[in-house]
């Protein structure tokens with residue numbers, strides 16, 4: 001018999017695939033058109049809000065983003081109360097090639113403004129426009145107390161992903177045609193995501209964060225038309241969430257990005273040791289170091305290889321399951337936490 005051993009799963013619930021959906025700009029259509037689809041599919045959503053625009057109409061012209069309405073504080077709180085999360089997408093969404101941008105306002109103040117409006121912490125910041133100011137935004141984001149940054153660009157995130165550069169793939173309308181366009185857009189990555197294109201091989205062990213903007217069947221005509229690709233329709237969102245659900249069933253962890261970051265940072269600060277204290281008793285002891293202060297949920301999923309097919313955790317008080325021949329359980333942890341495994 002091999003000695004019992006335990007480890008910490010790369011993702012919560014020992015998920016095989018992790019999925020998040022994000023809506024840049026936090027316009028009202030994400031609430032009206034996308035939120036009901038998320039509810040139906042049991043997938044929480046995330047909006048990237050521009051703190052200076054809450055409850056106002058977009059001042060922009062010429063893009064598919066023109067004249068849309070941003071969600072109000074009350075509408076954002078409605079979503080937060082239902083498990084959605086909100087990141088800062090700057091305060092005024094200035095063009096990144098503009099001179100004299102007040103990055104303190106766009107990064108630090110934006111966080112406080114949103115927190116005031118929501119009554120809850122804002123822990124991620126989202127790059128806006130493009131990646132031109134990464135070097136200046138990154139140190140400010142760390143200083144302001146964010147936990148990480150939602151970036152742009154395919155591919156999938158691995159379990160050891162960089163919290164300061166979480167990759168997001170654009171999904172949207174007319175993406176197929178857009179691939180053929182000779183023009184290189186800032187949102188045109190080596191390969192962006194299309195509904196119906198995910199495979200188990202591709203996604204196994206990975207975290208995909210999708211990104212889109214407006215979700216509406218009819219949009220004001222975009223100029224240039226390639227900007228349409230940054231927007232979706234309810235049909236696209238519905239197809240995407242169904243695809244993700246069908247691909248992995250109960251091995252999917254559909255989560256807001258903050259929960260995935262919490263899990264990863266707690267896991268990286270922790271280790272588990274196994275000791276067989278009696279023939280029918282194994283004790284797992286968890287060491288939790290110091291995850292960053294902004295981490296809220298300190299939850300981990302453990303996997304133990306044991307000789308007992310019906311093993312229990314703490315006499316059955318901690319729910320567990322047998323997955324791929326291992327005993328798997330998820331629990332909130334603190335330093336020194338112990339779990340007793342018995343037949």
Ligand SMILES: [Zn+2]
Nearest residue numbers: 024025128129
């Ligand atoms: Zn934006």
